[in-house]
Amino acid sequence: MQLPNEEIDISIECHRCGEPQKRGYNFCNKCGAQNINAFRRELKKDSNYSRNLTNLARYTFVILALIVVSIFTGDDLYSLIFWTTCFAIVDVIFGILQPEVWSLFSIKNIKIKPLLFVSLFGILSGFLVSYSIEKLNLFLELETYNSIDIFKDLEYSLISAIVLTAVFPAIFEEMAFRGFIFNNLTRLAGKKSAIWGSSFLFGLVHFSLLSLYWIVPFGLFLAYFRNRYNTIIYGIVLHFIHNSTVVLIDHYELF
Amino acid sequence: MEQNFTQCSKCKASITAEDVFCSNCGYPENADQEEKDKYEYRIKLKMNVLKDAKKKLKNVKILLWVLAGLHLVVGLAFLSQEITFYDGIGPIIAAVIFIACVFWVNKQPLVGIMAAFIFWVLLQLSVVLVDPALLLSGIILKIVFIGIFVKGISSAKDYKEFSQKLRTLNATT
Ligand SMILES: [Zn+2]
Numbered sequence: 001m002q003l004p005n006e007e008i009d010i011s012i013e014c015h016r017c018g019e020p021q022k023r024g025y026n027f028c029n030k031c032g033a034q035n036i037n038a039f040r041r042e043l044k045k046d047s048n049y050s051r052n053l054t055n056l057a058r059y060t061f062v063i064l065a066l067i068v069v070s071i072f073t074g075d076d077l078y079s080l081i082f083w084t085t086c087f088a089i090v091d092v093i094f095g096i097l098q099p100e101v102w103s104l105f106s107i108k109n110i111k112i113k114p115l116l117f118v119s120l121f122g123i124l125s126g127f128l129v130s131y132s133i134e135k136l137n138l139f140l141e142l143e144t145y146n147s148i149d150i151f152k153d154l155e156y157s158l159i160s161a162i163v164l165t166a167v168f169p170a171i172f173e174e175m176a177f178r179g180f181i182f183n184n185l186t187r188l189a190g191k192k193s194a195i196w197g198s199s200f201l202f203g204l205v206h207f208s209l210l211s212l213y214w215i216v217p218f219g220l221f222l223a224y225f226r227n228r229y230n231t232i233i234y235g236i237v238l239h240f241i242h243n244s245t246v247v248l249i250d251h252y253e254l255f
Numbered sequence: 256m257e258q259n260f261t262q263c264s265k266c267k268a269s270i271t272a273e274d275v276f277c278s279n280c281g282y283p284e285n286a287d288q289e290e291k292d293k294y295e296y297r298i299k300l301k302m303n304v305l306k307d308a309k310k311k312l313k314n315v316k317i318l319l320w321v322l323a324g325l326h327l328v329v330g331l332a333f334l335s336q337e338i339t340f341y342d343g344i345g346p347i348i349a350a351v352i353f354i355a356c357v358f359w360v361n362k363q364p365l366v367g368i369m370a371a372f373i374f375w376v377l378l379q380l381s382v383v384l385v386d387p388a389l390l391l392s393g394i395i396l397k398i399v400f401i402g403i404f405v406k407g408i409s410s411a412k413d414y415k416e417f418s419q420k421l422r423t424l425n426a427t428t
Contacts, residue, residue, distance in 0.1 A: 027281035029274035032290070034281065049412060064373070068380050140344070185366065193366040196359075200370050204377055209348045 049188065056184035059094055060201070063176055066090060067205050077150045084168045091175045101179040104232040114229065118238040121221070126245025129214050134255045136210065147250045161247045170240035177202045177219065178226040178235050195223040218242070265424060280424050298424065301417050308414035315368050315407035316357050318400060322375065323353035349378060365411035372404040 012021045014028035015036040021028060026035055070083035095101050137143070147165055151157040177198045185194035199219030203212045222235040249255060259272040261284075268279035275285050283290035330346030352374055359367030379397065382389040 022278060025278040027276050027278055029270070029276050029278045032276035032281055032283060032286070060373070064377070068377070072383055189363055189366050193363050197366045197370060201373060204374055207377070207381070209345050212348070212352075 052184050052187045055098060056181065056188065059176075059180045059184070062090055062094075063087070064205065067207070071207055075150065077154075080150065080164055084164060084172075087172050087176075088168065091172045091180075094180055095175070098180060098183070101175060101183065104175075104179055104226070104230070106231055107233055109229070109231065110233055114225075114234055115237060118225065118234045119241050122238045122241030123245050125214075125218060126242045126249065129218075129242070130246050130249045131255055132214070133211075140210075147247050158247070158251055161251070162244050165247055166240050166243035169243060170236045173202070174222070174226075174232040174235045174239055178222055178232045182223060182226055191227055195220060195227060198223050282424075298421070301421055304413055305417040305421060308410040308417065311403075311406045311410035312360065312364055312368075312414060314403050315371070316360055318403050319353045319357045319360070319371055323350045323357075326350035326353065349374075360407075364414055365408065368404060368407040368411060372408070375400070375404070 012023060012025070013019060014021055014031060014033055016033040017028060017031040019028055019030040021035075026038055027033065028035075066083065066086055070079065070086075073079055137145075148157065148161045151161040151164075154160050181201060182194045182198045185197045189197070199216050199222075202219035202222075203216040206215050222238060225234045225238070226232055260269050261272065262268070263270050263277035263280060263282055263284055265282040266277060266280040268277055270277050270279075270284060272285065276283050281294070283294055326346040327350040330343045330350060332343075333346065334343030353371065356367055356371035356374070359370060361367070379390065
C-alpha cells in the first residue's frame with residue numbers, strides 16, 4: 001500500500017531512519033523522530049528570544065539608570081546639558097549595536113498630509129497639556145513649573161530652551177521609545193504590546209504619576225504613527241512641535 | 256488501492272494504519288505500550304513546566320494585588336487625614352496602575368510583568384527624593400519582590416511556549 005504520490009516529497013526524508021516524509025511533517029511516521037528543520041527553527045526562535053530580551057533589558061536599564069540619576073542630581077542648566085548629551089551618546093552607541101534603528105529615520109516615504117496632521121496635532125496637544133497642567137496644579141495647590149525658568153539668564157534664552165527641551169528630546173526620546181524599545185518589544189511580544197509597552201514606559205520615565213494622564217495617550221499616538229508608517233520622523237516632528245508649543249506658551253506667559 | 260485512514264487519538268490528524276507515529280504530533284498510535292508510556296512521560300514533563308510557569312505568574316499577580324491594596328490604604332488614609340489632596344492621590348494612582356498591570360499580565364505575561372516591575376522599581380527609587388535611607392527599609396521584603404518579578408519574567412516564555420505546544424497536542428491541563 002502506498003500513499004498517493006503527490007503527498008510524498010521524496011527529497012524530504014527523516015534524518016534518523018531515512019523514511020520519505022510528507023512535506024511539512026513534524027514527526028517521522030516510522031521512527032517518531034522530530035523533523036530536524038522544525039527542531040532547528042525552534043532552537044533559532046529560542047536564541048532570538050533571549051537575544052531580544054537581553055537587548056531590551058540592557059537598553060531599558062541604561063536609560064532608566066541615566067534618567068533616575070539625572071532627576072536626582074539637580075535641575076540646573078548645566079545638568080540638563082550634561083544629561084541630554086549622555087542620553088544622545090547612549091542612543092548613538094546602541095544605534096551602532098542595533099543598526100536597524102537608523103532605517104526609522106528614512107525620509108523617503110514622508111508625505112505632506114500626515115506631516116501637516118502631526119504638526120497641527122502637536123500645536124493642539126501643546127496647548128491642551130499646558131492649559132490642563134496649569135488648571136490641575138491650581139486645583140491641587142501645587143507649585144507651577146515653568147519650562148523656561150532655567151534658561152532665563154541666557155542671551156538666547158528662547159532658542160536654547162527650544163534646542164534643549166524640544167529638539168534633543170524629540171530626536172533621542174523617539175529613537176529610544178519608538179526605536180529600540182518598540183523594535184525589541186515587537187519581536188518579543190508583537191505590535192500591540194510594543195505600542196502599549198513603549199507608551200507606558202515613556203510615561204513612567206517622566207517621573208510624575210500625575211502627568212501620566214496625558215503622557216501615556218501622547219505616547220500611544222506616537223507609537224501608532226511609528227507602527228503605521230514605519231518611521232519615527234512623524235513622531236519627531238510631533239514631539240518637537242508639542243514641546244516647542246509648551247516652551248512658547250511659557251515664554252509668552254499665555255496661561 | 257484501499258487506504259485505511261484513521262484519526263490520531265491525540266490530535267485528530269488523519270493517519271494510516273501504516274503510520275507507527277502520527278506525523279503531526281508524534282503520538283505513537285500504532286507502536287507498543289512502551290513507546291506510548293514514553294510519549295505520556297514527555298507530555299507530563301511539558302505539563303509540569305507549564306504548571307510551574309503558571310504558579311510563578313500567579314505569584315506575580317498576587318504580589319500586584321497586595322501592592323495595589325497597600326497603596327490604596329495609604330492613599331485613603333492620607334485623604335481622610337486631609338493633609339493635602341495631592342498626598343493622597345499619588346498612592347491611589349499607583350494602586351490603579353498595579354491593578355491594570357494584573358490584567359496586562361493575563362493578556363500578555365511578559366510585557367505586563369516587565370511594566371509592573373519597572374513601575375515598582377521607579378516607585379521605590381522615588382523615595383530617594385524624600386530620604387535615601389528609606390530605600391533600605393524593608394530590604395528583605397524588597398529582595399523577595401524582585402525575585403517574584405524576575406521569576407515571572409523568565410516564566411512568561413515557558414508559559415506561552417508550553418501552553419501552545421500542549422494545545423497543539425490536544426493535551427491541555
Ligand atoms: Zn497526532
